Amino acid sequence: MKAVDYGSVSNFIPIVKEFYQECEAVQNRTEQEVMAWRAEKEVAVQGPANFKPILQFMEAGIPDYLMGTVTAAGYVTPTTIQSQSWPIALSGADMQGIARTGSGKTLAFVLPSIIHIMAQPDLRPGDGPVAVILAPTRELAKQVQEVAEQFGKPCGVNTVAVYGGADKRAQIGALERGAHIVVACPGRLLDLIQSGRTNLHRTTFLILDEADRMLDMGFEPQIRKIVGQIRQDRQTLMFSATWPKEIQKLASDFMKTPTQIFIGNQELTANPNIEQVVEVVSDFDKAMRFNYWFQQITSPKILVFTDTKRDCDNLAYTMSNGRVRCAAIHGDKDQRERERVLKDFRNGQISVLVATDVAARGLDIDDIGTVINYDFPSQLEDYVHRIGRTARGEKKGKSISFITAKSAKHASALVKLLEQAKQHVPPELVQLSQNAPYGGGGRSRGGGRSRGGGGGPMRSRAMEAEDPIKLLVLTLVFKQRNTHL
Numbered sequence: 001m002k003a004v005d006y007g008s009v010s011n012f013i014p015i016v017k018e019f020y021q022e023c024e025a026v027q028n029r030t031e032q033e034v035m036a037w038r039a040e041k042e043v044a045v046q047g048p049a050n051f052k053p054i055l056q057f058m059e060a061g062i063p064d065y066l067m068g069t070v071t072a073a074g075y076v077t078p079t080t081i082q083s084q085s086w087p088i089a090l091s092g093a094d095m096q097g098i099a100r101t102g103s104g105k106t107l108a109f110v111l112p113s114i115i116h117i118m119a120q121p122d123l124r125p126g127d128g129p130v131a132v133i134l135a136p137t138r139e140l141a142k143q144v145q146e147v148a149e150q151f152g153k154p155c156g157v158n159t160v161a162v163y164g165g166a167d168k169r170a171q172i173g174a175l176e177r178g179a180h181i182v183v184a185c186p187g188r189l190l191d192l193i194q195s196g197r198t199n200l201h202r203t204t205f206l207i208l209d210e211a212d213r214m215l216d217m218g219f220e221p222q223i224r225k226i227v228g229q230i231r232q233d234r235q236t237l238m239f240s241a242t243w244p245k246e247i248q249k250l251a252s253d254f255m256k257t258p259t260q261i262f263i264g265n266q267e268l269t270a271n272p273n274i275e276q277v278v279e280v281v282s283d284f285d286k287a288m289r290f291n292y293w294f295q296q297i298t299s300p301k302i303l304v305f306t307d308t309k310r311d312c313d314n315l316a317y318t319m320s321n322g323r324v325r326c327a328a329i330h331g332d333k334d335q336r337e338r339e340r341v342l343k344d345f346r347n348g349q350i351s352v353l354v355a356t357d358v359a360a361r362g363l364d365i366d367d368i369g370t371v372i373n374y375d376f377p378s379q380l381e382d383y384v385h386r387i388g389r390t391a392r393g394e395k396k397g398k399s400i401s402f403i404t405a406k407s408a409k410h411a412s413a414l415v416k417l418l419e420q421a422k423q424h425v426p427p428e429l430v431q432l433s434q435n436a437p438y439g440g441g442g443r444s445r446g447g448g449r450s451r452g453g454g455g456g457p458m459r460s461r462a463m464e465a466e467d468p469i470k471l472l473v474l475t476l477v478f479k480q481r482n483t484h485l
Contacts, residue, residue: 003229004228026054047259049088049093054083054087069154082108095237095258096251096260107151114152118157131181131203132184132207136216145159158180158181212240238255267420270388274398274421276401277293279401279426280429282404283404286374299368305355306356319352324351327352369390380414384417405432
């Protein structure tokens with residue numbers, strides 16, 4: 001698909017995108033006060049639009065038509081990313097926000113997008129969206145849609161989410177009725193553009209949410225094609241939890257003299273509000289250790305991660321048989337089932353959600369108390385994002401992770417991550433990191449240095465029968481457990 005040559009277009013609708021006026025309270029904030037706030041919040045700002053942060057909603061100049069919804073939703077003060085990003089976004093500047101998950105970034109771009117839309121001429125028949133929000137997963141797209149609808153509907157701003165695994169005809173119908181905001185996974189949006197079902201000729205506000213994850217998932221070609229359909233005098237906001245070279249290259253290609261906001265240490269770090277527990281275990285003993293820790297948890301909502309869809313279903317099935325209110329979510333579940341499960345989890349109808357990494361990003365449920373990594377992820381970045389589902393905002397949370405010999409290559413980096421967050425580092429993990437170069441993560445399939453010990457041919461054969469043993473152990477233990485979950 002060729003990029004649109006907007007140089008040959010003469011009937012552009014002018015863009016209005018400068019809304020921010022510094023109020024007196026912000027003007028009177030001294031440079032020393034600003035630097036002290038940024039030091040406390042670990043904020044760094046680079047670029048031309050280096051505005052002072054706003055510390056109260058009223059300081060942002062949010063219009064009355066939005067402020068009422070903000071108040072009704074129970075928001076009291078802006079989060080760190082909101083405080084620093086709103087003046088920049090509302091000034092019309094391009095911006096990159098690098099912040100951990102759970103930082104309030106969704107509202108950081110939804111409110112400016114609505115303000116931007118309200119200042120533009122209304123949609124005409126056949127017009128595409130004014131704002132496009134690209135997201136890596138269906139779950140994240142759906143959740144962003146919910147926030148956009150919550151704040152947009154009272155102002156007459158229509159939001160449509162388009163993603164695979166859902167009824168395309170319904171999505172096309174919603175687009176044809178007029179969408180000011182389209183929240184989209186890149187693949188489905190590109191499909192709709194190529195089939196002539198929508199266009200981006202009116203799009204003047206572009207957001208790339210979780211840009212690093214979209215690149216990890218291989219969406220860069222689709223993103224580039226989509227951006228090629230949008231006029232170049234747009235405003236672009238990009239949010240990412242990490243800042244690798246690939247993201248920097250994407251930003252330099254898509255943005256004009258952007259201002260960068262860095263929240264927190266830019267090395268891979270975990271949310272300090274999460275208590276991290278890590279156990280080195282053998283594959284054979286992992287189910288038993290899982291049961292031990294599960295019985296200690298008092299959190300009303302627990303998120304459990306597995307590596308495979310099979311283990312996800314097996315674990316959820318076994319826990320449900322043990323009278324635990326539990327469900328599974330992974331890529332093989334159809335969209336209606338996934339949405340039902342997420343709704344039940346959000347509303348407390350189920351207390352334990354077992355998931356593959358399909359839910360590791362974009363799962364925006366703010367009262368998950370504990371995250372359990374039943375299987376350790378294949379990348380340390382995914383570990384950080386998984387446990388980041390708890391301790392949202394300023395809340396506290398806990399993660400419990402099991403690591404086996406096959407993940408030994410991550411042990412050294414995990415030790416550093418725990419030390420940086422001032423968490424307990426188990427001696428077994430240090431030993432695993434020291435032995436990783438020799439074993440490559442699998443020197444002793446039985447995990448001879450792990451809790452439970454053992455090894456050799458007999459243990460290997462036992463591991464081959466892991467699933468029935470695991471299911472039996474879990475069933476026996478869960479049926480003895482207090483059924484309040």
